[in-house]
Amino acid sequence: MGHPDQSADPDGRAQADTRHAPELIRLQAVLRAARFHGIDLDVHDFAGEAGQPVPTIPALARWVEENGGSAQGMRLQWRELVRLRDVPPVVLMFTDGSAGLMVGVDAARGVVWLVDPFASADTSPVAVDELRLEGVWTGDVLLVRGGQDSASREEAVNFTWLRRMVLGERQLLRDVVIASMVISVLAIFPPLIVMQVIDRVVNFHSMSTLVSLTGLVGVMSFYEILLTYARREITLVLTTRLDTRISLAVFDRLLALPLEFFEREQAGNVIGRVSAIYKVRQFMTGRLLGTFLDLFTLVVVMPFLFWLSTTLACLTVVAAGLIGVVILLAMPAVGRLMSRQVRAEMERSGALYETVAGIRTIKTLALEPVRREVWDEKTASVVTASLDAGRMGNCVATAVMPLDLFINRGIILIGAYLAITSTTSGMEAGALMAFTMLGGRVASPLVGMARLIDDLNEVRSALAEAGSVLNRPTETRALTTGLRPPIHGALAFSDVCFTYPGASAPALSDVTFSVPAGTMLGLVGRSGSGKSTITRLLQGVSRSYTGHLRLDGIDLREINLTYLRRSCGVVLQDNFLFRGTIRDNIIAGRPGLTLEDVVRAARLAGAEEFIERMPAGFDTWIEEGSTNISGGQRQRLAIARAVISDPKLMILDEATSALDPESEAVVNANLRHLARGRTMVIVSHRLASLVACHQICVMDHGHVADIGTHDELLARCAIYRTLWMQQNHPDGLNDGNGRPGVAHVQGDAA
Numbered sequence: 001m002g003h004p005d006q007s008a009d010p011d012g013r014a015q016a017d018t019r020h021a022p023e024l025i026r027l028q029a030v031l032r033a034a035r036f037h038g039i040d041l042d043v044h045d046f047a048g049e050a051g052q053p054v055p056t057i058p059a060l061a062r063w064v065e066e067n068g069g070s071a072q073g074m075r076l077q078w079r080e081l082v083r084l085r086d087v088p089p090v091v092l093m094f095t096d097g098s099a100g101l102m103v104g105v106d107a108a109r110g111v112v113w114l115v116d117p118f119a120s121a122d123t124s125p126v127a128v129d130e131l132r133l134e135g136v137w138t139g140d141v142l143l144v145r146g147g148q149d150s151a152s153r154e155e156a157v158n159f160t161w162l163r164r165m166v167l168g169e170r171q172l173l174r175d176v177v178i179a180s181m182v183i184s185v186l187a188i189f190p191p192l193i194v195m196q197v198i199d200r201v202v203n204f205h206s207m208s209t210l211v212s213l214t215g216l217v218g219v220m221s222f223y224e225i226l227l228t229y230a231r232r233e234i235t236l237v238l239t240t241r242l243d244t245r246i247s248l249a250v251f252d253r254l255l256a257l258p259l260e261f262f263e264r265e266q267a268g269n270v271i272g273r274v275s276a277i278y279k280v281r282q283f284m285t286g287r288l289l290g291t292f293l294d295l296f297t298l299v300v301v302m303p304f305l306f307w308l309s310t311t312l313a314c315l316t317v318v319a320a321g322l323i324g325v326v327i328l329l330a331m332p333a334v335g336r337l338m339s340r341q342v343r344a345e346m347e348r349s350g351a352l353y354e355t356v357a358g359i360r361t362i363k364t365l366a367l368e369p370v371r372r373e374v375w376d377e378k379t380a381s382v383v384t385a386s387l388d389a390g391r392m393g394n395c396v397a398t399a400v401m402p403l404d405l406f407i408n409r410g411i412i413l414i415g416a417y418l419a420i421t422s423t424t425s426g427m428e429a430g431a432l433m434a435f436t437m438l439g440g441r442v443a444s445p446l447v448g449m450a451r452l453i454d455d456l457n458e459v460r461s462a463l464a465e466a467g468s469v470l471n472r473p474t475e476t477r478a479l480t481t482g483l484r485p486p487i488h489g490a491l492a493f494s495d496v497c498f499t500y501p502g503a504s505a506p507a508l509s510d511v512t513f514s515v516p517a518g519t520m521l522g523l524v525g526r527s528g529s530g531k532s533t534i535t536r537l538l539q540g541v542s543r544s545y546t547g548h549l550r551l552d553g554i555d556l557r558e559i560n561l562t563y564l565r566r567s568c569g570v571v572l573q574d575n576f577l578f579r580g581t582i583r584d585n586i587i588a589g590r591p592g593l594t595l596e597d598v599v600r601a602a603r604l605a606g607a608e609e610f611i612e613r614m615p616a617g618f619d620t621w622i623e624e625g626s627t628n629i630s631g632g633q634r635q636r637l638a639i640a641r642a643v644i645s646d647p648k649l650m651i652l653d654e655a656t657s658a659l660d661p662e663s664e665a666v667v668n669a670n671l672r673h674l675a676r677g678r679t680m681v682i683v684s685h686r687l688a689s690l691v692a693c694h695q696i697c698v699m700d701h702g703h704v705a706d707i708g709t710h711d712e713l714l715a716r717c718a719i720y721r722t723l724w725m726q727q728n729h730p731d732g733l734n735d736g737n738g739r740p741g742v743a744h745v746q747g748d749a750a
């Protein structure tokens with residue numbers, strides 16, 4: 001975290017405030033550049049890359065893009081930098097991990113004008129020349145641009161979307177096309193040379209012609225090798241870049257889908273359908289590009305074929321055309337079989353995912369035979385579908401084979417016949433050889449085009465599958481727009497009603513209560529009474545409720561969703577820890593947090609003591625599925641992760657329910673420290689852990705049955721009393737306050 005004393009530095013960083021860590025200066029620079037375009041960024045929304053101490057350009061660009069802007073990283077030389085004359089603030093990355101804002105260029109004087117990202121708006125920029133800048137500048141810049149068209153972020157995933165993705169790589173496409181065209185032209189020469197060898201060298205025993213032809217062959221082969229290498233290399237880069245583009249876009253879209261969607265859909269199914277997009281990518285850069293490039297060969301070779309022999313050229317075209325017709329006729333049937341195969345494969349991968357995800361339950365309940373049966377069934381469907389599709393393909397290939405053989409062999413015979421019989425055709429042995437060498441090249445693009453249309457069926461179904469997930473309404477708008485008020489934590493529900501999509505009964509009906517800032521609210525009630533639903537509404541997971549839900553007087557739906565979720569610390573019953581160190585898990589990619597913050601959060605969560613006992617302390621590695629730590633330790637780490645950003649609102653939904661009594665006691669004891677200065681909403685089945693809450697809200701069938709302190713509820717709420725007695729006096733004895741025992745109360749509650 002060391003930061004050079006920039007006040008002593010005469011360059012552009014001179015103004016940078018020594019109180020800020022370099023990475024914060026970098027974030028602030030991007031934040032100011034974005035503000036110039038009316039994009040409001042929040043440093044807390046920035047998600048750094050694991051293992052990167054300073055914000056990287058891709059992570060910064062993603063931050064801007066997630067908030068509705070667009071950003072592009074570039075590596076520039078000084079002379080290129082001074083050409084960026086009329087662009088708004090440009091972020092220059094510095095070697096120490098900080099950054100500067102370039103607000104102007106004076107090419108005549110050879111200086112750029114820099115400002116310190118933290119300086120006030122009226123601070124004058126500093127002029128920095130090439131020499132001074134080069135001492136600190138990495139050469140990287142980030143260009144931030146204004147409001148990315150939100151429509152393009154929400155654009156449907158279909159052929160137009162894919163075309164836009166592919167055309168995004170225009171330059172590489174152009175290079176591949178040029179290389180292919182030259183290769184196509186070069187392809188004419190070998191047959192020409194063969195023609196010359198046979199007609200001139202062999203027939204006339206001309207050694208000198210052979211020598212010159214050998215030289216020519218050598219030179220051309222060299223160029224062909226070079227060009228083919230270049231084309232392969234460019235195609236490789238093109239494919240990889242396209243893969244990256246598509247991956248990023250698809251993943252962004254997937255993350256923007258609301259949680260409700262993932263809860264409804266089977267995870268394996270979602271993965272299978274989204275992965276279908278790669279079939280499409282494969283098609284675009286494989287078959288489609290290949291056939292497109294082959295077409296150049298066709299354009300170049302065709303006239304040459306007609307020049308060699310019109311009759312043979314016509315016969316070749318007719319045969320290739322017939323192949324195309326056969327394929328087109330078979331296409332609908334093949335298409336249907338292909339879709340069936342795609343669907344069967346997706347269902348099988350869904351079953352595989354489900355088995356791996358639920359392996360613990362499968363093993364514990366000895367469900368292996370059942371899962372095996374499901375797998376066998378799905379595999380059988382895949383096998384049948386692939387066999388059917390394969391057989392159909394085989395039939396088509398066999399049907400076109402005679403035509404294919406005709407092009408490759410029959411043409412030689414007809415050519416030979418023409419050469420022997422016709423005095424006018426003028427076809428010589430060399431020309432016939434050349435023709436047969438080139439004839440195959442004409443057939444393959446024509447056949448390829450027909451197959452292409454055939455493949456389109458498969459691609460269309462794959463794209464439709466991916467689209468059925470990715471084209472659902474996202475929460476992007478809510479995530480990137482809305483207010484970001486300072487949060488104190490006062491909650492108010494008034495007449496809130498909510499029904500889950502597809503459910504017949506409402507989960508919440510006319511819920512009205514309020515929670516003053518900085519107090520603790522306990523939520524109790526029988527299973528299914530709506531407790532978790534209340535916490536979901538608070539986190540903005542479900543937003544289709546009626547009535548009003550206000551946070552500090554502001555309607556929750558007006559608050560930026562990302563900001564709201566970041567401002568809320570949430571601990572659930574089963575918290576997922578990522579593979580990585582304890583420190584990484586607690587920081588969870590939030591910028592600007594130090595080890596001291598991690599230690600403070602761990603202390604608050606009661607986790608410090610057990611972490612320190614671990615061999616590597618905060619650098620202890622957590623395995624996948626947190627198998628190397630206990631349930632209680634995992635919960636405490638989850639609490640530390642939730643409190644590290646000091647949220648003013650915390651939600652604990654059955655956070656201690658799965659813990660043993662000792663771990664629960666430790667966590668509960670810490671809750672009191674934790675609660676200081678924050679609003680806490682605690683859902684718990686164990687009423688004893690809620691006694692200290694300022695208010696306890698008793699839910700019953702989606703209604704608020706009562707709300708009050710523990711003592712008030714014990715005195716007046718039958719449901720609460722029943723639950724309390726069941727947990728604390730299960731023998732049905734009087735609770736010692738002269739209140740009735742459980743048997744009596746149950747009658748009451750009914």
Ligand SMILES: Nc1ncnc2c1ncn2[C@@H]1O[C@H](COP(=O)(O)OP(=O)(O)OP(=O)(O)O)[C@@H](O)[C@H]1O
Nearest residue numbers: 263500503507525526527528529530531532533534
């Ligand atoms: N994703 C969902 N889709 C449809 N209905 C749901 C969904 N989640 C919950 N419900 C229904 O909404 C009602 C309230 O559920 P909720 O999870 O809020 O209850 P709860 O009081 O938290 O229960 P528990 O104590 O068992 O966690 C229940 O009837 C439940 O069946």
